[in-house]
Amino acid sequence: MRRLTLRRLFLQCSLLAAILFVVVVVALKLGAVPVSLYGLGRDLISVLLHQTQALTSDYGMIIIEIRLPRILLAIVVGASLSVAGTSFQALLRNPLADPYVLGVSSGAALGAVLALIVEPHLALPLWLLVLLTPFGAAFGAAATVAAVYFLGRRQGQMDTATLLLGGIITGSFLSAIIMFLLTTAGRDLHGMQFWLMGDLSTPLQQSLRWVLGVGFFAAAGAIYTTASDLNLLLAGEKEAMHLGVDVRRVRLVVYIAASILTGLAVSVSGAIGYVGLLVPHVMRLLFGSDHRTLLPTAALGGAIALVLADTLARTVVAPSELPVGAMTALAGAPLFIYLLRRGAA
């Protein structure tokens, strides 16, 4: 018997944090403009010492102003999607659940697009306007989860195949509505197509960065307080109830928080697929399926995966770029098929 202790959890997370650090350094170095490791280190240190004027070159500006914010964005979005995926898997008792596969990302995207369309017509104070898109996306995500949940039930039983099919169909239906809305609104379709595939290249407004950061920690923190309840919920609802889990409260907290995480991620980066599906699976293989370890390791793993994917998306066809969602789908779809064939793990 080797019980889980804070110490073991800390060691596992430190290991992943160290890997994340290395990946971030590599991501900062790689790109259309080559940068030396020495120059990179010098520039980072001067930023940490608040000596931005001491940045020696244009290269420094590229690193600090362009690559670093984008990498930070990839970290938060990757962690959000991965934690949301882990939560949906537990909530729906389905190891193949993921915001993208379930159509929840499309629902969030539709919510965000609707928010963008109505935004100019509303006379809202600025701070509310900033919140409108993420809120619309979170609402879209929550509504889609509810819809897919009811589609996936057959005679009161959750059926894996029905649930996934329901999710995929809902997703394509919602994407069609988004296309319709964008075309009638006369938006730039090419740019939007990029966004729908998942894209991290658009820089964020300063205020939205705060919304994203605070929202991530609040929602992921709320989910983490139910980590031990989720372990039991996975063993079955009635069993969990008899073991002392307040099933309704846990489901509600996780449902709302996971919808917020999906909404936040989609509103800043579009519908990036497969991170929320595959990262939790890999983490389960590495560290076991206890949610007290799974949630934080999945968050770190999601960050690592998305920073890697975005770095590849930026560099493989440089100076041109792929949407990061294309990168994750290239790696993720075959793995998804493998898991499906293996009998849902």
Add this chain to the structure above:
Amino acid sequence: MSSPAHTSYAWPNFGDAPRSASDVRLSVEQVSYAYSANPSQAPLFTLEANSFQARPGEIVAILGPNASGKSTLLKIIAGALEPLSGRVLLDGFVTHTLAPRARAQRIAMVQQESPLLFPSHAWEFVLQGRHAYGRSLRFESENDIIIARNALAQVGADHLSDRWMSEISGGEKQRVILARALAQQPLLLLLDEPTLHLDIGAQVDLLATLRHLAAENRYTVVVVTHELNLAAEYADQVVLLQKGKSLRVGSPASVYQRDLLEQVFHTPLTVEQGPNGRPRVNLLPSP
């Protein structure tokens, strides 16, 4: 133990001496339940007023044909269903109003398990029983580990500790599930058809373990079962249900009447007295 505040009822079919209020732990008082798909319709299923009491260390068996309301009665006792009328008292607390954690510290349920989605070791599974006692993030303490280990030992399953739940036999799995219930350190142990899918040896084993545990740890045990002879052998009290109605409550000897059982189970049978004074049911081949 706080003494439950309730009035005593008349027990028309009660075999044993009337119980004094002070040593009663579980008191099922006139509970009824009705289930209908639509509230405006007539109920599809009703459970009429049922009453019985049980003391620490006692085993109560709920018997009856399919759809007689056995599992519903058990769920009401567990506090998972709110009765339409009446109440279930456990040491003076109404079970269905207890908060989930408080309830799990008093009542443990052993039932047919949902299949596991992700692999789990037997010891991890038993530790789930400690959930209701955990604080904040609920990292298990050294004490929880000791309790889990003892629970496994008590059901004779210590050797299974490091095995995967998916790799052990049905009888072994049932023992581990029972160990998880013991790890809850309950006052009341409920079992819903625990012997289903077990071979006859494993069935006797499980019931003998229950008998021993009830005597040793002073659990009050309520078990829903189809096994008439096992119930006769191991239960102190039997509740016989038919179509949601409790026909008789009492010792196995007082409930096991040939004509009564034949009428309830719709099959010819004989009841004889075994060497230890407990009744034994033999099925007769249909003419």
